[in-house]
Amino acid sequence: MNSKDQLGRFLRTRRAQLRPADVGLSTFGERRRVPGLRRDELAQLAGVSQSYYTRLEQGLSLNASVEVLDAIARALRLDETEHRHLHDLAGVVRKNGRNRPRRPAPERVSEATRQLIAAFGDTPVIVLGRRSDVLAWNRTGHALFAGHLDPDSPEQPARRPNTARLVFLDPHTRDLYEDWQRKARDAVGKLRLAVGEHPDDPELAELIGQLTMKSREFTSLWSEHRVRAWDIATHRMRHPLVGPMDVAQQAMPVPNEPGQRIVAVTAAAGSSSQAALTLLAQVTAPRTWTAADTDSVSVQ
Template identity: 55%
Template sequence: MDIPAELGDFLRSRRSRLQPEDVGLVSYGRRRVPGLRREELAQLAGVSVAYYTRLEQGQSQNASDAVLDSIARALRLTPDEHTHLRNLARPAGAARRPAPRPEHARRGTRQLVAALDVPALVLDARFDVLAWNRLGHALLAGHLAADSPYRPADRPNTQRMLFLDPHTRELYPDWEGEARRAVSSLRLTAGERPDDRQLAELVGELTMNSPEFGPLWARHPVRKCAFGTKSFHHPLVGRLELDFEMARLPETGGQALMMFSARPGSPSEAALGLLAASAVPASAASGTARTGTAAHERH
């Protein structure tokens, strides 16, 4: 990923959404482009125009916390956007990552996921599915093989599925909202992992093959979507409104456990019960899961 270009694009996108009157400035003259000018933002942030220009052009990678905090305040960044700004402004501080190799969910994590009676899955930092239980599989990808997370060559990726899989597109009645949420999470992750080649390849693949992804990516949305509510229109049980939570798993390099639940007594809870009754037995994938990760567990 071209970090200097990403930083400049991000700062320009955030300048463009603020007008002088939004921040207490008087607007003079006709503006060729919307938003704050560089000199106006520099004034608000308390830095020189020349310094801010170098930063926006990716020519200064040693900005202090104080300067970045001032720019974040001037741009009225959210906490997630502020974090993203720091990641882009100081990419040298990102940890160098070893050569990529297939990831696996820990045995204990897989056992936990299998034991849960709500839809659950394990994602790596690139949004690859490393494991799911039978309800997670039935909810999100019943059209895929239950053991696909345990075969790296066929491993599902939730971003790829959302933008390129027609079955997944039909699963979300508000597909556009789900797509915005997904790109916001992917943007934040890309800023955290600027040297992740596989993540960059995923972004390139989606840009080339999805007409909707490119324009969304260009807007630089940034938001950590670790909890909330998702709506589904499931082909077997119909409408579902499910709350979700994502929890980072310690010492895994960014893996997360994602779980869905329905409000007690709601129609969605009844629909989940119907889905559980129709889901494939857990044993359909457990044998492959044990075989596919046995060598990994020995190390």
């Protein structure tokens, strides 16, 4: 994935989404040739020359200073996530003075993270990696998100489920979310952030290529260049075993594992949704054999 191309496209899509009235510019009824702001208008708002901004948007310059990028971000009215994404695309050096690694290391789940998963008990939990691969899940996390898949698949890198791939290509996952469009936008926005952070990840590029080839909906959303990061998201899920439920999916970064996050799913205390999650844990729990069960088997 070419960082120059990604930076230029991001800037163009954001500029096209701003109208002169949004930033206090008057057009005096003139007929405009382009949607949104012109390059010269954006450059003026950011306090840089039009020629410099044009080179940046055309991918001819990737050495913009932090100050210039911050000024452009303010002019484009980027939110915090979009602002960080702009810095990633422009190749800004991290605060610790080190550039990001060229090729990310293989992902694995540490023993400490597995202990944390176990501490959640029956609360549905999954661990996602930088590409939105499922690196681990507990029994109820597997049952909630992908009970139709092999529960051991996250342990095998070549077979790991990927939540973005599931959202766009798996009928079970599509049916799982009442507002599938919002879930799809979230998935694409997270992948956009990953591209900015890991532009040289070949497996990430392969994933995006596959989704582009197989899903028109993904291709359409990908072309918008929107980024999205979330710590908590609410969804109405329609589970085939326990029915509809309103849940909160809360994401937390995994300590000392860059790019990994734990997602835990909860519901309001005392609600029918919480009852549905409890039922899901019960119906998917391993059966415990009792003395009565043993006697029944021996009689037969």
